[in-house]
Amino acid sequence: MKKINHFIINKDGVISIEFAACCVLLSVLLFIIYDTYNAIMLQNRLERANYTLASIFRERSAIYPIIDDSVDDNAINSLCKTDHLACISSHEFFNSSQVKELSQLASLLLDREVAVNIDGLYILQDPYNSADLTRAQLVSVQHRYCPSGICDGEINNYFDSLPSMIDTTDSSLSNYSKLVPYVNRFTSNNIKGRWIPLYRVGLCVVNEESLYLKWINNNRNTDSFLPNLCSHFVVLSRCNDIESQDKPCPVYLRSK
Numbered sequence: 001m002k003k004i005n006h007f008i009i010n011k012d013g014v015i016s017i018e019f020a021a022c023c024v025l026l027s028v029l030l031f032i033i034y035d036t037y038n039a040i041m042l043q044n045r046l047e048r049a050n051y052t053l054a055s056i057f058r059e060r061s062a063i064y065p066i067i068d069d070s071v072d073d074n075a076i077n078s079l080c081k082t083d084h085l086a087c088i089s090s091h092e093f094f095n096s097s098q099v100k101e102l103s104q105l106a107s108l109l110l111d112r113e114v115a116v117n118i119d120g121l122y123i124l125q126d127p128y129n130s131a132d133l134t135r136a137q138l139v140s141v142q143h144r145y146c147p148s149g150i151c152d153g154e155i156n157n158y159f160d161s162l163p164s165m166i167d168t169t170d171s172s173l174s175n176y177s178k179l180v181p182y183v184n185r186f187t188s189n190n191i192k193g194r195w196i197p198l199y200r201v202g203l204c205v206v207n208e209e210s211l212y213l214k215w216i217n218n219n220r221n222t223d224s225f226l227p228n229l230c231s232h233f234v235v236l237s238r239c240n241d242i243e244s245q246d247k248p249c250p251v252y253l254r255s256k
Contacts, residue, residue, distance in 0.1 A: 039207060039229065046205060046231050049109040053102050054201040054233040057118070061091035061239050064098060090250045092197050092237050094120060099143040106203055107147070115151050117144040117202040117232075121165040121176055123195035124254035130191045131182050137254040138166040138177055155204040158230045165200065176200075179234065183249075194251045196239075202232035 056063065066089045099118050106114035119142045126135035144151065144159060151159070165176040176198055184193040207228045239249035 042205070042207065043229050043231070045110055046203060046229050049106050049114075050201060050203045050231040050233050052109065053106055053116075053203065054199070054235045056105075057094075057102065057199055057201055058235040058238050060094065060098075060237070064091060064094070066091055067093035067095060092120075092122075092239070092250060094118065094141070094143065094199075096143045096145065100145045102201075103145045103147060110205060112205055113147040113150055115144070115146045115155050115159075115204040117142070117159040117162075117204075119162075119165050119200040119202075121174075121180070121198040121200075122252050123177065123180060123197070124252045125191065125195060127191070127253050130251075131193055133173060133177060133180075133182070133195065136177075136195065138174060139252075140164065140166045150206055151204070154228055155206075155230065158204055159202060162200070162202065162232065165198070176234070180236070191251050191253075194249060197237040198234060199237065200232055200234045202230065204228060204230040 099116050102118070103114050103116040106116060119140060122139045122141070123133070124137040124139060126132060129135045146155070163175065165174060167174050180195050180198050182193050182195055205228065
């Protein structure tokens with residue numbers, strides 16, 4: 001007991017430097033543990049929410065209405081009105097309002113504002129060689145929704161840093177196109193099969209529990225070694241039009 005008293009208070013009755021240093025180190029350690037624990041728990045919640053949203057989005061043909069060139073959406077219009085794709089109606093197209101709805105659902109699941117970024121990969125098949133992926137053309141559609149402008153800075157950088165779904169710099173095919181299976185059923189236009197569209201669903205949230213980020217930056221929009229939290233999942237479209245069971249899944253053809 002006497003040794004402990006000497007450690008805390010020196011012979012002159014003043015708190016010792018060693019004790020003060022230990023208090024500082026202990027406070028820093030507790031600070032780090034608290035921030036790390038909160039970041040891990042929030043990341044786990046974000047991963048579960050992202051998996052839920054991606055699972056809902058892949059079932060879009062049974063949930064969302066058909067989208068065609070009449071929809072006031074630049075990305076969909078550009079996809080339909082190019083020479084590469086005859087304008088058709090499809091449950092598998094998506095627009096910015098649907099991405100906003102997913103952001104609102106994620107906000108309810110996580111009880112905070114959530115930024116959502118969705119990329120869609122559509123493969124325009126060769127009408128004469130529909131099963132040949134090397135003869136197909138890759139088309140990517142992207143929509144992003146950021147409530148209250150939380151995408152500024154770090155979160156935008158994360159979404160922009162994700163690999164392009166149509167990048168073919170390393171080989172004749174993109175890495176994402178290699179994940180797409182060819183299905184020999186539910187087709188139209190006298191084509192025997194089709195390449196299934198692929199979706200990449202990404203979520204990001206501001207790490208509001210972080211004491212460190214609150215301390216250095218109230219808006220937490222700048223880059224730091226303790227970043228905000230993000231996650232993304234890649235899923236295949238599931239063609240399941242419950243309104244028309246006998247209707248074949250759409251086939252996307254490139255120009256002949």
